[in-house]
Amino acid sequence: MLRIYNTLTRQKEEFQPLEPGIVKMYVCGPTVYAAAHIGHAMSVIVFDIIRRYLEYRGYTVRHVMNYTDVDDKIIQRANALGVDPFALAEAHIQEFRQHLVDLNVLPASANPRATRTMDKIQAMIQGLIDKGYAYVADNGDVYFRVTRVKQYGKLSGRRLEEMQAGARIEVGEKKEHPMDFALWKAAKAGEPAWDSPWGKGRPGWHIECSAMNLSELGEQIDIHGGGNDLIFPHHENEIAQSEAFTGKPFARYWVHNGMLQLGGEKMSKSLGNLVTIEEFLTKHGADTLRMLILNASYRAPITYSEESLHAAEAAVERLRAALRAAPDSAPGAATETLTALAAQAKATQEAFVAAMDDDFNTAGALAALFDLTRAINTARDAGATVRELLPAQMTLRTLTSVLGLRLNARKAADARLDDMVALLVEVRAQARQQKNWALSDFIRNRLKELGILLEDGKEGTTWRWE
Template identity: 45%
Template sequence: MSLQIYNTETRQKETFKPIVPGKVGIYVCGVTVYDYCHIGHARVMVVFDTVVRHMRARGLEVKYVRNITDIDDKIINRAFENQESVQSLTERFIKAMHEDETALNILRPDIEPKATDFIPEIQQLVNTLIEKGHAYAAPNGDVYFKVKSFESYGRLSGKKQEDLEAGARVEINPNKQDPMDFVLWKASKENEPAWDSAWGQGRPGWHIECSAMSGSCIGERLDIHGGGMDLQFPHHENEIAQSECAHGEHYVNTWMHVGFVRVDNEKMSKSLNNFFTIREVLKDYHPEVIRYFLLSSHYRSPLNYTIENLDIAKTNLARLYTALQAAEPGLVAENTDFEAKFNEAMDDDFNTPQAMAVLFELVKEVNKTQQPGLVALLQSLANRLGLLTETPQSFFKSQVGQTDGLTDDAIEALIVERTQARADKNWARSDEIRDELLAKGVELLDGKEGTSWRRS
């Protein structure tokens, strides 16, 4: 089966055909770094990390670019509130973002451009749009894009220009020639970061950053452009307008958008106090549990964040790790129905829930036959989802849970005592230690090579 991807622009699944056979250029809108990454950011990062892993496993050469917005109103305002420089703030949160990525086993993009490193390219793109009659410099030093100069504006989001125009009239801006126009270059206020330009001291608007960075890092045409569902309008709509007016050709072949994360079926937001950062969730759940949870729904569907759903993910992931204990992995079993079904699921618009269902079919066979080749295949296929990257013993020991403050050393000491009790045929004490540990969230696993344990 050839790779099928749902294209937001055409609203249908399409057979994916790279611009250059065998090579793929992917650009994903990244984080505006003024705070810690939240679970919605994590979903976008994990989804596209999984997309890239699968494409590479299927033999495609992928160039993956995900930008960082390091200049923005929110960043400037937060730096002012904190009484620190913009650079200090952004560097701190970029470092935090990378720590969160590492925890969730997210591979770094091939290129991670920052907006402030592409000021000349941004200015050149703005200048091109002015020269072609698609943009104009306002008296206050701002530069605006003429929305009505691009006839197909609204095609990605399905919005009609007349409806947009009616909504835009609410916001009166005397510097705009038309209420629908959006800013490409912003005149800087006093004490704000600024760069010299032909239009005066200023800084880039948000939308123009991505057109400049994607064009510089990949090219004027992209195979895939992705991001969160919330970026469809106006951000991605504006990117299309800028890029196509500047370069005169179709900007993106396939648009991919990741669904919202909801909390107890409500939209996640700070105002509702249901906003969770990645590092907050990591305090209570193993990173792979979080990753499993984020992939448990199809990427285009809403994902409901609840403790119950995280606990289900924890239980299911434990089943996969338990199967790895069935036998020592050998050479990966090749050309199996399991691998074919897994690839079929992932080739169908990256259907991770169906791919996970195949893993559990494989678990049943592993538990029945304990074939080393199937154990290795289970781990290999799960690795494509960024899962089963630890040994079972390491995973179970590192589970976050209620263990009443028991350290690893304390657990090991009780296991030594229990082993001696069993040697002395003191079955009562042996059972007492097992029950004591189980009550504190530690499960003992007796095997031929001794007793191992895991936090339950």
């Protein structure tokens, strides 16, 4: 039984989709005004893993991830660069799409854009006005009236009275209440604008997602996801306006990932403490970033450091090493060894499902996979043939693919590392021939400290990651 932590209720709940066998999942995508960083990658990878596991469990997943392609940040950035804001957004969308391919993220069922959903956005705003949940200010702005929503703050756990304390109405704003938020912003000189019943202008950020969601998935969805930095105000406001418009509960499960931290702070463009996806992929494989995320709870903050990257890379190599073929000269393993290997493959599959059913506990799932890698390596060392290892290796390959790990994509840097290790093995072999046992042991011990095990056999020395 799959259980998911629901931010709305602050507890794990049994997962029951609105329609049996079908999951409608909306995940907030990036605002495309600058190069995406690995904090953005973390969110898309988390929900890629969730989607992959739901599909492994037999669900058909309708997965929607939007692009916010008109926003204050895009306009400000375009003005600073002296470029067209639509051209800027389009360039970063195409760049991000390639990053998703590089990161082995499954394509979403749909990638709506705010600029292509304008009719639906305006229809939703008008509906909220007609119902008394929104009002048109005399300057052409349209605001949502938060005081009409009795449970405003139910997602974030904030009370309206507490939010109001310290809040203020900025100069030029025509709000009834300090916490009212913009649904439509009247046109300003030099900014993109669309015709509307309230005059030329553009939509606010929150209404864009609600309208795209409604357009692609309908009035109610199963999972709404995003980073936990979106809980307030973005997702809180989405709930308020969507439920006011439809009169129905919006999303059954609100799922939020933690932040990727660099130097103890959230990685963000505004703080400038970021590593872009492009920069990361020039130095590391996509599996390394995914493993960094898999090693922790998706709801917890993850520390990005050289130490955590090294641990992630070593973990990937352990899995990859377990998939290598047995030597052609393998004589075959004893019956009890093969029986133990088959039993471990079955136990691993059961433990994997049990862990993932517990709010996508990827760290627990990995622990089960490493139990299987040890069993595979033990069987190989005991002489198991390619055919004897294959069933357990297929189980390992299947389960790692559920987590989105490729394991077979080696970077050029990895190939150079292979060459360097092979050279050290060759030097050690010469030292052994010369009976220079001190040098031989030194090379073996130093490589072991780096996570590389040497195995001496009749036909020479082989190596693998520990």
